[in-house]
Amino acid sequence: MAMNFWEAQRRARSKTSIYVTIFVLLTLVVAVLAEVAMRIFAQDSYQPPIPIIGLAFLIITFGVAGYNYSMYQQYGGSYVAETVGARRIDPGTTNPKEKQLLNIVDEMALASSLPTPPVYIIPAKQINAFAAGLTPNNAIIAITEGSLNTLNRDEIQGVVAHEFGHIYNGDMKISLRLAAMVMGFFFVLYLGLRIIQFSSYRGRKENGNGKGGNPVAIAAIILLAAGALTWLFGSILKSCVSREREYLADACAVQFTRNPQGIANALRKIAKDAVSDMPQHGMAFSHLYLEDHSALSSLFATHPSLEKRIEAIEDRKYIPEEWTVDNAKR
Amino acid sequence: MIATLIILGIVLVLILWAIGIYNRLINLRNQVKNAWSQIDVQLQRRYDLIPNLIETVKGYMSYERGTLEAVVNARSNAVAAREDLEKSGGPTGGSLKNLLGAEVALKGAVANLFALAENYPQLRASENMKTLQEELSSTENRIAFARQAYNDQVMSYNTSQQVFPATLVASAFGHHPVDFYEVADVEAKKAVKVSF
Numbered sequence: 001m002a003m004n005f006w007e008a009q010r011r012a013r014s015k016t017s018i019y020v021t022i023f024v025l026l027t028l029v030v031a032v033l034a035e036v037a038m039r040i041f042a043q044d045s046y047q048p049p050i051p052i053i054g055l056a057f058l059i060i061t062f063g064v065a066g067y068n069y070s071m072y073q074q075y076g077g078s079y080v081a082e083t084v085g086a087r088r089i090d091p092g093t094t095n096p097k098e099k100q101l102l103n104i105v106d107e108m109a110l111a112s113s114l115p116t117p118p119v120y121i122i123p124a125k126q127i128n129a130f131a132a133g134l135t136p137n138n139a140i141i142a143i144t145e146g147s148l149n150t151l152n153r154d155e156i157q158g159v160v161a162h163e164f165g166h167i168y169n170g171d172m173k174i175s176l177r178l179a180a181m182v183m184g185f186f187f188v189l190y191l192g193l194r195i196i197q198f199s200s201y202r203g204r205k206e207n208g209n210g211k212g213g214n215p216v217a218i219a220a221i222i223l224l225a226a227g228a229l230t231w232l233f234g235s236i237l238k239s240c241v242s243r244e245r246e247y248l249a250d251a252c253a254v255q256f257t258r259n260p261q262g263i264a265n266a267l268r269k270i271a272k273d274a275v276s277d278m279p280q281h282g283m284a285f286s287h288l289y290l291e292d293h294s295a296l297s298s299l300f301a302t303h304p305s306l307e308k309r310i311e312a313i314e315d316r317k318y319i320p321e322e323w324t325v326d327n328a329k330r
Numbered sequence: 331m332i333a334t335l336i337i338l339g340i341v342l343v344l345i346l347w348a349i350g351i352y353n354r355l356i357n358l359r360n361q362v363k364n365a366w367s368q369i370d371v372q373l374q375r376r377y378d379l380i381p382n383l384i385e386t387v388k389g390y391m392s393y394e395r396g397t398l399e400a401v402v403n404a405r406s407n408a409v410a411a412r413e414d415l416e417k418s419g420g421p422t423g424g425s426l427k428n429l430l431g432a433e434v435a436l437k438g439a440v441a442n443l444f445a446l447a448e449n450y451p452q453l454r455a456s457e458n459m460k461t462l463q464e465e466l467s468s469t470e471n472r473i474a475f476a477r478q479a480y481n482d483q484v485m486s487y488n489t490s491q492q493v494f495p496a497t498l499v500a501s502a503f504g505h506h507p508v509d510f511y512e513v514a515d516v517e518a519k520k521a522v523k524v525s526f
């Protein structure tokens with residue numbers, strides 16, 4: 001179906017809201033289920049007036065998530081860039097390719113009504129790029145040497161516009177929040193596992209206190225199951241959100257450049273790109289990349305396939321016929 | 331008792347909603363103003379770059395006095411038109427038209443200059459010239475993107491005023507639809523013809 005880029009943006013944003021709502025509901029529902037399961041299986045040995053297990057699940061999850069989030073929050077975009085081994089371009093550079101890149105970034109800052117971020121170059125031959133930093137004021141844009149050598153000006157501009165799309169939509173923040181929650185879920189799973197290991201070392205206790213058996217062991221198993229369930233579905237939802245944000249960033253790239261061919265051709269060149277040499281220590285941030293060449297199955301993939309993205313840009317006619325003028329827009 | 335509470339509740343919700351709309355409209359209007367001044371910044375950048383261009387080119391193209399002078403004059407006209415616009419308090423019909431006309435003439439003069447520069451291989455190859463070409467080309471891009479961003483902000487602002495239920499209160503709060511930055515003059519839209 002044909003849809004212009006404004007519609008595509010609206011669609012991606014509403015799908016994101018749906019996924020995030022499901023994510024929150026998942027958390028709450030699992031907390032309730034954990035409490036109910038505990039009461040069923042532990043019976044007499046677990047009858048507190050307040051839902052301890054349910055609350056424990058929520059507190060542990062949000063606590064770990066909050067801790068992780070605040071750890072990352074203190075690092076601006078520059079931290080990520082430097083971890084990956086990128087070097088910042090000197091604003092006063094005389095290198096023509098670098099100067100051109102700085103111009104391209106300035107142009108897209110104007111088009112998106114955002115401040116101009118520092119620009120970094122990643123020492124890799126692959127065509128790739130990312131934006132990092134949680135707010136427009138501490139955001140950075142990084143692009144590989146390979147991109148500068150392989151892409152023409154319009155294509156580089158498409159890539160830069162895509163990254164500005166991420167900054168504009170606060171995608172790094174959303175990603176980090178979801179990732180922190182998923183880490184919280186994993187911690188619950190891990191905790192459950194450890195408690196089980198710990199209780200089996202101490203041997204079985206006397207089941208003298210009525211029906212239900214050892215409440216600690218039961219609680220541990222329930223936490224393990226709750227953690228596993230939320231970790232699995234949370235990861236899937238996080239990937240769904242990530243894919244929608246990629247479509248959104250592509251639609252924003254078209255909005256900012258008004259030139260679908262630029263970003264579409266850049267994606268085509270990436271598809272043909274045989275090299276894969278992004279720095280290994282950057283793997284933790286691969287969900288931020290323009291394209292992450294991941295072999296993950298489509299459920300867990302952080303990016304939609306290149307074919308789907310190119311199709312979305314071109315076949316959906318992000319710029320409908322009636323919007324073009326006979327002459328250049330200038 | 332319950333009835334009064336419900337009514338109070340509804341009134342509270344209405345007030346909060348109205349405050350929300352009021353603030354949003356203020357934000358959007360300021361974004362529009364900011365976007366307009368961005369266009370101005372980029373126009374100034376182009377005016378500032380042109381003397382550099384003339385200096386670089388003069389040494390090589392001393393015989394092309396006519397073309398060089400055309401650029402210098404076109405630039406002065408554009409600067410004057412822009413000052414006129416500021417004096418008249420903003421983009422009114424007549425002064426905006428003058429500015430657009432002067433801008434188109436300046437673009438044409440610069441394009442002529444670059445076309446002519448093709449005949450001077452040493453000039454073409456000089457690093458200075460290449461840098462300037464990229465700078466001027468980027469300046470044209472920036473002006474275009476600044477206008478585009480302005481139009482995008484205007485669209486956002488206008489839409490926010492027109493959707494329901496904001497439309498009920500928008501003009502009461504002092505907001506009116508803003509015009510897009512459109513090149514209304516048919517002449518100005520025609521592709522600039524390069525002549526030798």
